[in-house]
Amino acid sequence: MNIHALQQIVHQTRDARRKQTFPRLSPGDRDQLIHKYHPDYRASAYRPLRFGPNEGEKTVVELATLLEGDSPIDHRIDLIPHHQADVLVIGGGGAGCAAALHAQEAGAKVILATKLRLGDSNSVMAQGGMQVSVAPEDSPVTHFLDTLKGGHMENDHHLLKVMVEEGPSIAKWLIDLGVLFDRQADGNLHVKKGGGSSKPRLLTCSDYTGLEIMRVLKDEVINRKIQLLEFCAAVELLGDGDGTCTGAVLKDLDNQQYVVVAAKSVIVATGGIGRLHIQGFPTSNHYGATGDGLCLCYRIGAKLSHIDTFQYHPSGAVYPEQLVGALVTEGIRSEGGHLVNAKGERFVNELDTRDVVSSSIIRECEEGRGIRTMSGRVGVWLDTPLLDMEHGPGTVEKHFPAMVRQFERFGIDISKEPVLIYPTLHYQNGGVKIDTNSETEVNNLFVAGEASGGLHGRNRLMGNSLLDLMVFGKRAGLTAAARAGSMKQGKLTLKHLERFRAEAKKHGDLSGVVSPMILPAYTRKVG
């Protein structure tokens, strides 16, 4: 059927739905729903790791293969450094920029190496906002409790307390650098309500929050003359052979040469894993989200945490085909957008946590109440025109310009037509285990941002990631810089790699897979 004909049911049922309220699920019902439908509970997608710091623990097959994968580097090569730094930051997203800026400001010599251009990252795409408890009726404690509840009570309390308490001063730092957060008429920060949060707490820059923050941070990195190595992907860390990280080997993607960097501390800020397309899911992530940092840290001996749980964002675009996987911001639901099945019914409280909402969409589709596209995809409606009706004409256009533009390019006016959505692979809930200074179990190896784990428990709350990046990027940067003065550069060896290879060999033949992946293999083999 024509898409417009199918959309009619959304228009026809809108008035009736507006009168309805949909309660949040009780904890018991929630668990039941998630266990039945959430991809995290699909046992066949998982396998235990055979060796390494997390031996015996389960993760998805796609990641397990890479974690156990082999390095592209020969461990006997000469390690003569091309560059030397107090702090080497790997990754040019939000966490990497925050780390580099703070380390530099504290007096360290910083090198920032990144796989694509500075800022090409997941951070630049964040639309929904950043959670900071600034409203008078809100508090860091409430922020803590909301996050804990969203994370299924598995969040690391120490990390979480640090994040919520440092949120307000991070917001101030960004404002002083010129980030233009939306304001109320009285000049105070405007706060929006996000899924799973009990109080409005999202700071936004219309629906360009990540872009605005990244434009400013990138500009600042350049203004401070921090040494940049763009199109340089880290492929192996270096250690002294005794549990301390001392640098990294990068691969220059322009000329395929290896670049050795000696550093007193290394901060890994390589972001997420969406481009592994776990369980075949499309993804909202950037081109370089291939979990490289996890592989590097795992090989040198850092333990990972919560690597069995991933976030499938409830609203990834399903139609048009060109936008498949692209994020439809949660902001639409925050502002009252309904989720509607093929029968014109709502089926979940749209502001419940992401795992609950995603599970319920999967349920609707598996039970035959989804809408299918000819390319074999299935989804449910997100009633975007409802926003203009609730809050006045022009609301969608005004609050979601990025999304309007995205769909407009394909002839879809989202203020008049609902959009078709299905969960998309969005975020890695876990990552490398860190302490409150962002340091891993390997000395002088720090991990900040999406690549780290523990803070978000089993499910990250909307808007907490941007805050995580800024807070732990800062802590990693400051701690690493503070150490540099009283420290000598350690030896550069690949002993850990030799040990890792020996271990791999004991567990039977190597899979032949080389990691990190660096970029997904999308190029069609022609001929």
Add this chain to the structure above:
Amino acid sequence: MTQNDDNLIDQPEVLKPRMVTIEISGKQYTVPEGITVIKAMWYAGQEVVRGVGCLGGFCGACATYYRTKDDPKVKTCLACQTAVQDGMSFTMMPPFPARKAIYDIRTLQDPKQDLFNLYPEAPLCRNCNACTEACPQKIDVREGVWKAVFGDFQSVSDMFMDCVMCGMCTPVCIADIAPNLVALYVSRAQGAHFTEKPAGLETRIKEIKEGRFDDEWNRILSMNGQELTELCAKVK
């Protein structure tokens, strides 16, 4: 999966993709109609490293020039957000060596005057409008440059919130202005110098520093798992 066929969107072009002929950097390829420009490059067997970033229309890495069949007009687009059509011809834009001014935004004394020291070319705009026509985000770039020069920093920061820094407005400028970099400076100055500091934020920072929440923290952090779960369940 039980599915009612009534709920099926017709998309014949997807089911049986029509193949179309396009030109990538002057070379012909046959690719399925309607896929994005970037996907067309992958389909044609090309490795793309420079030229892809977010794949979501936000980073500006994929700035591309294209022309459609029989139309002399060369247009601009973001390759990750544009579908290919028959007869289309495109080339990715190489990085352009525009000059970015270096400044410390926090210590500027007179940001509106400083604009002319940092970007002395900004007032030399000759009104050709090429920048506006080049912008894939449909920003009125020319107007923005004039507003910057006239000191209307507020309007510039509003207008350029959509700017993905693709840089397509710079190579076309006959006055050697990099409008996006001018706008970035202006927007940052607007945020750092001409926007009221939010009083509520300062209050909250002070409250945290002075330990206003310490009792609550102590109570919560001494709870056992069960108590904490019950408390969380009550937060509404």
